[in-house]
Every structure is written in C-alpha cells, then in structure tokens.
Amino acid sequence: MKKASILMIIGPLFLLGLYVFPLWNIMLGAPQYPDPLGLNIHINGLQGVNEFDIQNIDGLNHYIGMHTLPKVEDMWEFGTFPIIIGIMVGLGVLIGILGFLGKLSYKWFLGWFALMSLMGILGMYDFNEWLVDYGTNLDPNAIMKLTNPDGTPMTYKPPLLGHVKMLNFDVTSLPATGAWLMFLGMMLTLAAGYFGWKSKKIKT
Numbered sequence: 001m002k003k004a005s006i007l008m009i010i011g012p013l014f015l016l017g018l019y020v021f022p023l024w025n026i027m028l029g030a031p032q033y034p035d036p037l038g039l040n041i042h043i044n045g046l047q048g049v050n051e052f053d054i055q056n057i058d059g060l061n062h063y064i065g066m067h068t069l070p071k072v073e074d075m076w077e078f079g080t081f082p083i084i085i086g087i088m089v090g091l092g093v094l095i096g097i098l099g100f101l102g103k104l105s106y107k108w109f110l111g112w113f114a115l116m117s118l119m120g121i122l123g124m125y126d127f128n129e130w131l132v133d134y135g136t137n138l139d140p141n142a143i144m145k146l147t148n149p150d151g152t153p154m155t156y157k158p159p160l161l162g163h164v165k166m167l168n169f170d171v172t173s174l175p176a177t178g179a180w181l182m183f184l185g186m187m188l189t190l191a192a193g194y195f196g197w198k199s200k201k202i203k204t
Contacts, residue, residue, distance in 0.1 A: 162174075
C-alpha cells in the first residue's frame with residue numbers, strides 16, 4: 001500500500017503542468033500562410049502560437065462572420081478551471097498521504113480517478129459546445145456568405161480532435177503538453193489504485 005500511496009501523491013502533481021503548458025492546440029495552415037496560424041488553449045485563456053496569430057485569426061474570421069476569439073473575461077471557464085484543477089490536485093495529494101498513513105483504502109484512489117475522468121469528459125463536452133457555437137453562430141452581415149452545395153449556410157466548426165479541411169485551410173486540433181501531463185498523472189493514480197488493490201488481495 002505504501003508504493004500505491006506514493007504513486008497517488010505523485011500523480012495529481014502532474015496536473016500542475018496545466019498552469020504552465022497549454023491544454024489543447026489548434027493549427028490552421030493554408031498556401032497563403034507558409035507559417036501556419038496557431039492557437040494554444042490554456043485553462044485560463046487563449047494564446048497565439050506566434051505573436052500575431054490571434055489577430056490574424058480574428059481578421060480572417062471577420063470576413064466569414066465568426067466571432068472574435070474570447071478573452072478571459074468572456075468565458076467563465078477561464079476563471080473556474082484553474083480553481084477546479086487546484087482543488088483536485090490538493091484532494092489527490094491528501095488522499096495519497098492519508099493512504100500512506102493507513103487512514104484510507106485504495107478505493108479512494110480509484111474514486112479520485114473516476115471523479116477526474118468525469119470532469120475531463122464534461123470539460124471536453126463544454127469545449128466542443130464552444131466550438132459548435134464559435135463555428136455556426138455567424139454574423140448575418142458578414143462580408144463573405146458562403147453556402148454548401150445544397151444551399152445551406154456553411155459552418156466553420158474546428159474539429160474537437162483531428163483534422164478537417166475548411167475552405168483552403170487545413171485545421172488540426174490535438175492535445176498539447178498540459179493534456180499529456182494530465183493524462184500521465186491520471187494513469188499514475190490508476191496504477192496506484194491497481195497496486196493498492198493488489199496489495200489488499202495479497203494480504204487477504
């Protein structure tokens with residue numbers, strides 16, 4: 001159980017990487033942009049991969065009626081997510097310490113993993129809903145009003161995960177460093193639950 005508890009203490013600490021590294025990355029490449037435009041999505045705001053990427057993306061979006069990229073004050077998530085991550089890190093470390101002292105069983109390790117997984121799924125759902133609104137709620141007075149072959153208005157929702165072709169842009173959306181650190185931390189807590197269960201099984 002000691003080994004499992006140590007893993008449980010270490011695992012949540014990897015989530016602290018979310019305060020430093022982006023959670024997600026969206027890249028837009030086109031012939032007129034030899035250097036693709038990039039957007040890093042952090043838990044507390046958006047940043048361009050390069051200095052003027054956000055301005056250039058907003059400029060392109062203006063022509064087709066998409067909203068400007070949200071600032072920190074425009075989305076409640078940017079204020080709430082850092083708090084939630086901090087709480088989950090503190091809770092995970094506390095559970096690990098109490099497990100090390102023999103006060104809690106390995107089931108608490110798995111409980112933390114399940115809760116964090118649920119919150120991750122809800123976060124991805126919320127992110128996708130934002131992408132849907134961002135790509136479909138267009139300004140009717142936009143300079144360019146493009147339609148699909150069937151006559152319906154064209155939408156520009158970036159992919160949640162993977163690659164799509166939008167007009168002459170190749171748009172790729174993938175997890176960034178912060179997401180991989182979070183995944184690694186969660187796998188360590190899952191391993192903590194497994195080793196805790198194995199230790200309990202051996203004793204019985």
